[in-house]
Amino acid sequence: MTSSPGQKSELDDIRLVIFFSVDQMSPHLLNQYEPLYTGGFRWLIDHSHQFTNTHYEHGYTATGPGHFVLASGQHPGPNGILGNYWYDRELKHTVSCVEDTVSKVVGYEGDARSYRQINTNTLGDWLKNRHPDSKVYSVAGKDRSAAMMGGKHADLALYYNWHGSFITSSYYIDALPEWLIKYNKKLNAVSYRDSLWTRSLPFEVYDRYAHEDFLEGESDRYHSEPYSPVFPIGFDADASDKDVVDGFFGFPWMDRATIDLAKVIVQEEGLGQDKNPDILFVGLSATDAIVHNYGPNSHEAMDAMLKIDRYLKNLIATLEDEVGLENVLFVLTSDHGGLALPEYRQKMGLPGGRISRPERETAVQDVFILLEKHYGSSDFVVNDGLGFYYDLGRMREMNIKKTDVDTIIRERVEKVTGIARVLTKDEIFSSHPGDTVLARLKNSFHPVKSPDLWILQEKYWVTKYPRGTGHGTPYDYDTHVPLLFSKAGQKKTTVSRKIMMVDIAPTIAAMLGINIPKDIDGVPITEMQK
CATH class of the missing domain: 3.30.1360.150 (Gyrase A; domain 2)
Incomplete structure (x- = not known):
């Protein structure tokens, strides 16, 4: 059963929803560097309803469950989403949350993934039920991010295959669109072998906003003998081609590639071009790897956010040209929060440890x-x-x-211990x-x-070992994430009351005037219905 359609008002002109999920972006990670933003983050913040007390209300805070919540408006456990992976008693082995043993990979090597095994409908499915001609696309670095957000009836979910290409499965299509083949060829991930990740701003700025570049506890993935987790970062001379296309995922270049592909989807699939509203989910997954490796207070995490700010500016400019920003609703959030490096917390006199x-x-x-x-x-x-x-x-x-x-x-x-x-x-x-x-x-x-x-x-303890940091607990630092609804002409407002993350999908549904299932856990956010 469904309720009556949500009531639209001045938002009746929404033709495209762009839903950004920045993996492991805690409120601190977004807000700490706000004075330095000049691009996409700047625009999204300045034109937003910003909710500062938003929490997931499930306990195993990981990518798969988080993205399920974002799209479905339901808690993950009762729907059988236990984590990114879990042990299946019947099959007697570990399975992925987006396991698909029926479909095949299309066009490239990699794993076939989809929403096939999940019965719960999502925002994109609700939209297509009301507007059959609406388009729903999802692109992310991680397969579970793309498939979970896209839902059961997505037109296409694209994800990185760890071999240098964005791929999909036959659950969605039987043959790759030409624009994706062309994009992957242009991406040429292996060519990043000789690239170096360097800072976007002078060193002094990082020293002011982040902890020191060399901090015990950070992972060292480049010239690691002796241990020296500092900029610049690249690939060692003896790295194989597989090492390069695999390691590519842990650099800001991964998120740039995802955003560039999002631009291609908008242009090639004609999103936002008619009165049937479309949705494009964009999952920026490299931040998760970067924060895991270096912590959210590091030079690396700071620089990743500054680069995403610049990449998003280009996407927003494309949307202005192709759709008109007055016709686009932006949502910015994350799939889970995270914790600072235990060594950093201890240095600051705060509790914390590493199991x-x-x-x-x-x-x-x-x-x-x-x-x-x-x-x-x-x-x-x-x-x-x-x-x-x-x-x-x-x-x-x-x-x-x-x-x-x-x-x-x-x-x-x-x-x-821990x-x-x-x-x-x-x-x-x-x-x-x-x-x-x-x-x-x-x-x-x-x-x-x-x-x-x-x-x-224990609270403030991580299982990541021997270096890096983690998430996955029911504690507030892992459940707390940013939430912004942004639109051209919107004046920046801030709401501090507690909001549950299961409320996001029904909120967008109400703003689009589509039916909201009665059996979901979330409800539309009242401040967004005015």
Whole structure:
């Protein structure tokens, strides 16, 4: 069932929605460098309704679940989206959130990905239900970003294949459009072998806004002997072609390529050219790799944002020429937040730490040794990431009590420095709504598919090891992201009340005057309906 169509007012002229998701862009990452923006970020901020207290309300804050929320208006867990990957009990192996074993890759090598396995409809699907001639396109560095945002009936979802090209699967089309073949040839990712990533502004500016360029805890991916995580950054002389096209993903050039491809889609597919509103989702994925490697307060993260600011300026200029900015609604947000490097937090006198991978792996190994000792077997338990999955049928056959296994795992794993608790699925599902952490984890859990035990790390601790930083927790620093709705003629306004990220899709639907499903978790944001 659906509600009545949303009410449109002065926004009746929206012919194109451009939805930007900048991967792992915390509010700090966007706002820290705002005085330096002169391009696309500057325009989007100056013409925005900016919401400063926006949070995801699920616990495993990762790319797949985040982009699912953005497009569907629903929490991920109950819909079977447990993470980027998870262990499938029936298949007995790890699967991708956008797994597609039916489709084939079209035109290039890589993995066929799509929305095939997901039953939930999304914003693009709602739009096409109301306006069958509307177009929905999605492009991102990551396959899960593109497929999740595009939804079930996207005209095309494009993603990088880690071999130098943007690809798609036969779920969407059987043959590549000529413009994509031409674009990939022009991209020529392997030619970046001799390129260097250098600063956009003088060193002194970075020294003023970011922490020092050489900070213990940053990853060193160029001339790493001796350890020296500093600009400039490029590819080592002995890098293979595969190393180059794979490593390309971790440079701002990846986001430039994505934005350039977005321009091509607008021009070649004629987006925003009639009264049937179109949507183009643009996922900028390189920021995630950059922040993971260097932290959000680094020279590298700062420079990536400054470069995106410049790249977006070019896209906005194209949209002005092709569509007219008065006909475009922009949305800017992220799929999850993130945490500063533990070493930086410690230097600033703040709590934080890094969970030792060897210590955690030893604890898991000990768990299986203990299970073997108690039961003569351990094949009824699988560890995948932060979860432990039980074969309950096998446990019944062996007359093994679930609570006894819970205790064995808990007592050993909770000794690992930086791990707060090991939670049972029952504890998560029976949690009180007032417990924000457990309530968010509940929104990440499925009653059947989810693990039986889940490892919750201490607040301000990361699992990234031995360097870099991470995300994925139910804590506010991982759930908090920016949210801007921008349009030509809009005066900058700021709203500080709390907004849930499940509200974004129904808000856009209401602004476009399309039906909003009644069974979703989000509601239109009232400030955007005036």
